[in-house]
Amino acid sequence: xxxxxxxxxxxxxxxxxxxxxxxxxxxxxxxxxxxxxxxxxxxxxxxxxxxxxxxxxxxxxxxxxxxxxxxxxxxxxxxxxxxxxxxxxxxxxxxxxxxxxxxxxxxxxxxxxxxxxxxxxxxxxxxxxxxxxxxxxxxxxxxxxxxxxxxxxxxxxxxxxxxxxxxxxxxxxxxxxxxxxxxxxxxxxxxxxxxxxxxxxxxxxxxxxxxxxxxxxxxxxxxxxxxxxxxxxxxxxxxxxxxxxxxxxxxxxx
Amino acid sequence: xxxxxxxxxxxxxxxxxxxxxxxxxxxxxxxxxxxxxxxxxxxxxxxxxxxxxxxxxxxxxxxxxxxxxxxxxxxxxxxxxxxxxxxxxxxxxxxxxxxxxxxxxxxxxxxxxxxxxxxxxxxxxxxxxxxxxxxxxxxxxxxxxxxxxxxxxxxxxxxxxxxxxxxxxxxxxxxxxxxxxxxxxxxxxxxxxxxxxxxxxxxxxxxxxxxxxxxxxxxxxxxxxxxxxxxxxxxxxxxxxxxxxxxxxxxxxx
DNA sequence: GGCCTACTGTGTATGGCGTTCATAGTTTTA
DNA sequence: TAAAACTATGAACGCCATACACAGTAGGCC
Numbered sequence: 041x042x043x044x045x046x047x048x049x050x051x052x053x054x055x056x057x058x059x060x061x062x063x064x065x066x067x068x069x070x071x072x073x074x075x076x077x078x079x080x081x082x083x084x085x086x087x088x089x090x091x092x093x094x095x096x097x098x099x100x101x102x103x104x105x106x107x108x109x110x111x112x113x114x115x116x117x118x119x120x121x122x123x124x125x126x127x128x129x130x131x132x133x134x135x136x137x138x139x140x141x142x143x144x145x146x147x148x149x150x151x152x153x154x155x156x157x158x159x160x161x162x163x164x165x166x167x168x169x170x171x172x173x174x175x176x177x178x179x180x181x182x183x184x185x186x187x188x189x190x191x192x193x194x195x196x197x198x199x200x201x202x203x204x205x206x207x208x209x210x211x212x213x214x215x216x217x218x219x220x221x222x223x224x225x226x227x228x229x230x231x232x233x234x235x236x237x238x239x240x241x242x243x244x245x246x247x248x249x250x251x252x253x254x255x256x257x258x259x260x261x262x263x264x265x266x267x268x269x270x271x272x273x274x275x276x277x278x279x280x281x282x283x284x285x286x287x288x289x290x291x292x293x294x
Numbered sequence: 295x296x297x298x299x300x301x302x303x304x305x306x307x308x309x310x311x312x313x314x315x316x317x318x319x320x321x322x323x324x325x326x327x328x329x330x331x332x333x334x335x336x337x338x339x340x341x342x343x344x345x346x347x348x349x350x351x352x353x354x355x356x357x358x359x360x361x362x363x364x365x366x367x368x369x370x371x372x373x374x375x376x377x378x379x380x381x382x383x384x385x386x387x388x389x390x391x392x393x394x395x396x397x398x399x400x401x402x403x404x405x406x407x408x409x410x411x412x413x414x415x416x417x418x419x420x421x422x423x424x425x426x427x428x429x430x431x432x433x434x435x436x437x438x439x440x441x442x443x444x445x446x447x448x449x450x451x452x453x454x455x456x457x458x459x460x461x462x463x464x465x466x467x468x469x470x471x472x473x474x475x476x477x478x479x480x481x482x483x484x485x486x487x488x489x490x491x492x493x494x495x496x497x498x499x500x501x502x503x504x505x506x507x508x509x510x511x512x513x514x515x516x517x518x519x520x521x522x523x524x525x526x527x528x529x530x531x532x533x534x535x536x537x538x539x540x541x542x543x544x545x546x547x548x
Numbered sequence: 549g550g551c552c553t554a555c556t557g558t559g560t561a562t563g564g565c566g567t568t569c570a571t572a573g574t575t576t577t578a
Numbered sequence: 579t580a581a582a583a584c585t586a587t588g589a590a591c592g593c594c595a596t597a598c599a600c601a602g603t604a605g606g607c608c
Contacts (some may be wrong), residue, residue, distance in 0.1 A: 064584025163462030183537025198441035208417030246433035278528035318555025
């Protein structure tokens with residue numbers, strides 16, 4: 041609880057701990073403004089469209105002025121990744137499983153709304169105020185389950201990871217494999233055709249069988265909502281089983 | 295089964311479908327050589343160290359010569375991501391659950407051995423020969439379970455996603471939050487201290503409680519093997535439950 | 549055998565990027 | 579009013595991916 045230990049500068053700024061007394065001219069900007077501008081660009085043009093110059097001109101300063109606030113572009117991206125995370129859903133006394141499902145889905149939707157997050161996120165432990173708020177809420181919702189704190193955190197990591205990877209898949213599907221658009225690859229069906237074209241049944245027996253059996257012919261395509269729920273239920277079933285084990289066995293040690 | 299439909303050029307190359315007859319001078323290189331060189335650099339210096347010029351000089355040509363083989367740097371990265379995936383473990387008639395665990399762990403280890411994969415992977419459906427071989431093997435291992443092909447693929451996606459995100463977490467932990475190394479952030483314990491420093495217990499009640507309860511004080515730290523197994527078992531428990539449901543209920547329709 | 553032609557590697561050039569640094573300007577403190 | 583602390587600027591640097599025109603090479607064809 042030692043108060044005010046020095047943090048990495050970007051964290052200080054993200055948590056709004058700026059040293060108060062200033063002598064020179066008032067800063068014209070702040071981190072939030074810059075971050076918001078960068079996010080607007082990323083939403084509109086993708087992450088590739090985000091350059092220091094572009095962000096700067098959008099907030100009306102020269103490119104190099106940003107370095108009074110961010111230290112590096114990396115820092116800016118970090119700040120963006122935290123800032124997109126609006127407040128997590130509130131658990132209104134709902135059962136843990138319902139909230140966990142809601143929470144995971146909300147994360148997925150968040151990523152889908154800002155796909156560039158996928159290119160930014162390092163999947164590292166959260167350090168920003170908003171992402172930590174999400175974590176807090178899930179821990180709270182798991183309070184009555186009998187899991188210990190470490191387990192709760194592990195559950196949170198696992199669910200977050202799932203939200204991310206599923207969103208990535210759904211995004212790739214939604215884009216219609218845009219990278220390979222030249223060959224007219226536009227959905228699961230095309231993916232299936234492509235695999236059929238390319239796979240040697242001797243070397244890929246199980247996969248070829250599945251492809252020719254028509255796994256990828258479903259019109260809904262890929263990574264649709266049903267697929268999301270499938271994986272989610274898989275994991276929540278696992279959590280439920282763990283909880284059942286904990287409560288039936290009682291607790292030994294700690 | 296229409297044979298030899300044209301594919302995106304990079305895929306043609308990755309699958310070794312080059313048009314045979316050539317007229318000019320023998321190419322001095324091939325995609326595999328270039329990819330291998332790029333991987334060596336990435337392993338040694340990280341992905342940031344991989345530049346077209348660097349790769350080119352390592353294989354002994356001018357920078358622009360690479361464009362006879364790759365079309366763009368993006369293409370090269372794609373090729374790298376597939377090429378690091380060595381052959382998947384062979385299921386020697388082992389139970390599906392054992393193989394799935396082995397398979398997932400192998401993927402995780404693979405990423406940890408080449409952390410730059412995390413920056414490259416788009417988490418998009420696999421198109422390269424090696425990654426598809428991994429998929430094939432898991433499908434094969436799930437053959438006797440009664441799951442349908444779509445479910446098997448979903449399980450594979452979920453497990454792959456878990457391997458990736460867990461590896462990312464483990465990598466971040468192993469690096470000791472190197473990005474913030476300035477503040478001496480070197481492990482779970484430091485992470486806990488940092489959170490304690492920064493969190494307002496009113497706004498983050500559950501998380502603060504966990505932190506002060508010492509969740510992050512374990513010396514093993516973060517994302518160790520136990521944590522990996524925890525999440526893995528969660529998911530495999532879920533799969534097992536699904537399989538049990540399938541086999542007990544019998545199958546209706548298709 | 550000799551020419552054509554398709555193909556490969558090179559050199560040069562371009563435009564964009566993140567970032568550094570010295571400088572000029574502005575506001576508070578003394 | 580003078581000094582000090584801080585802010586924004588503009589020019590410059592080095593790096594990078596990539597486009598393009600060119601030169602060299604080797605098989606196909608007469």
